Amino acid sequence: MFMHLEEVTINELQASMAEGKLTARQLVEYYIERVHELDQNGPTLKSVIELNPDAQEIADALDQERVSQGIRGPLHGIPVLIKDNIATADKMQTTAGSLALVGARVPADAFVAQKLRAAGAIIMGKANLSEWANLRGQSSISGWSGRGGQTRNPYVLDRTPCGSSSGSAVAVAANLTAVSLGTETDGSVLCPASICDVVGIKPTVGLTSRAGVIPISHNQDTVGPFARTVADAAILLGAIVGVDGRDTMTSASEGKYHTNYTQFLDTNALQGARIGVPREGYFGYSPKATRLIESALQALQEAGAILVDPANIPTAKQMESSTAENLVLITDLKADLNAYLGELLESPVRNLAEVIAFNEAHAEQELSLFGHELFIEAEATAGVDDPAYIQALAESHRLSRQEGIDAVMDQYQLDALVMPTCGPAWYIDNVNGDHYTGSSAQPAAMAGYPAISVPAGHVQELPVGLTFMGRAYSEPTLIKLAYAFEQKTRARQKPKFLPSI
DSSP states (O other), X not given: OOGGGTTOOHHHHHHHHHTTSOOHHHHHHHHHHHIIIIISSTTOOOOEEEEOTTHHHXXXXXXXXXXHHOOSSTTTTOEEEEETTBOOSSSSOOOTTOGGGTTOBOSSOOHHHHHHHHTTXXXXXXXXXXXXXXXXXXXXXXXXXXXXXXXXOSSBTTBOOOSSSHHHHHHHHTTSSSEEEEEESSSTTHHHHHHTTOEEEEOOBTTBOOTTBOOSOTTTOEEEEEESSHHHHHHHHHHHBOOBTTBGGGGGGTTTOOSOGGXXXXXXXXXXXXXXOOOTTTSOSOHHHHHHHHHHHHHHHHTTOEEESOOOOTTHHHHHHOSHHHHHHHHXXXXXXXXXXXXXXXXXXXXXXXXXXXXXXXXXXXXXXXOOHHHHHHHTOOOTTOHHHHHHHHHHHIIIIIIIIXXXXXXXXXXXXXXXXXXXXXXXOTTTOOOOOOBSOHHHHHHTOOEEEEEEEEETTEEEEEEEEOSTTOHHHHHHHHHHHHHHHOOOOOOOOBSOO
């Protein structure tokens, strides 16, 4: 049914619904049918951890509203999947993929879930993820959770989908949903977007509220969209931004966020744009991927961009070797997770220590593939008042901001930085865990600055993305540049669900 809906955009869906050729109910049923065919059976992608039993009913109500009152906006009647660490006060669970949170009851929708509902989007289900957003064990396996099992890459099924927002990216890539939401602390939007050939936006920390999101770090966590096009990602981003009293860091976004990021879509945006290429530390993940990215850089120049190459981030090596980020993350994890768990209406676990105890009591289901060493490290931290933590946070910000991204952008008067997001997908390895070869994510993650990964091409059948990175609240500029690049290259391809290559 409706096979023409593969690769369809939000604007195309709205046009079909406006013409009476399609209803939100039919669209939801189409995607649910694909989830049954491709996610639960067939290639068995395991990107969707749970479907919303009320999705069809919500769609019916929105179809009636379209007729009686008109549409609320571009997301009216559009199905969205959200990562299973984003709370919904409905019939669905919010577990971060962990069996420890099965049966927990949240006090309210996450702010971003409220915003989606207000925009008329249909929260169709929850996406699988790397359990606890991938800050649990040293040898973790991206896309695996105790509750959801192993998410698989729709391009080549024995390869990683990357994490932690694995299911969110895979579901969009495989056309199981129109768009989705993920979260990033360090690489969890950018890497899955690159490896699954979709667009992923990692917003400035504080542009989107983290209230009601199972946390790692209030300093680095951010909620962002996945889509098959930059335009669709821009639509979704505009729907979820805003100041939220439950997340004090959003107050800094007052006057800096836009509810309509599609106004920045400009095919000519690369003309005269000054773009830096930070080669030191962010190239060479894979020789074949590097060759592909060199072609992407050429495309930028052909579109009129002025490349400053190299424009190295002065602190790239220091960031990589520094232990500051790790100390910040594990200290924040204990404080922030304990606060989140303590606010649940009902929960089998109330703090990190109880989660550790749960894992050990259910080791066969939770710890058979890899451990929870980072949880144990986090539990041993002294807290956010510890001088070592305060010093680490200052170092993390200094290296990534003043002496890092800001320094290189000031030096060369740049509009953005570009680099390969990561290498092609590695084999899923249940023995040794992930085999990262490199990532663009760390500078923006530590700084709390924005970045966008856009499809750039393929190494054999494996996608590779290009990252656009910039200063705080520079999403309009990054969206402009990413859109112009996308329109010139049109590199995204549908997945073939190959067993191997």
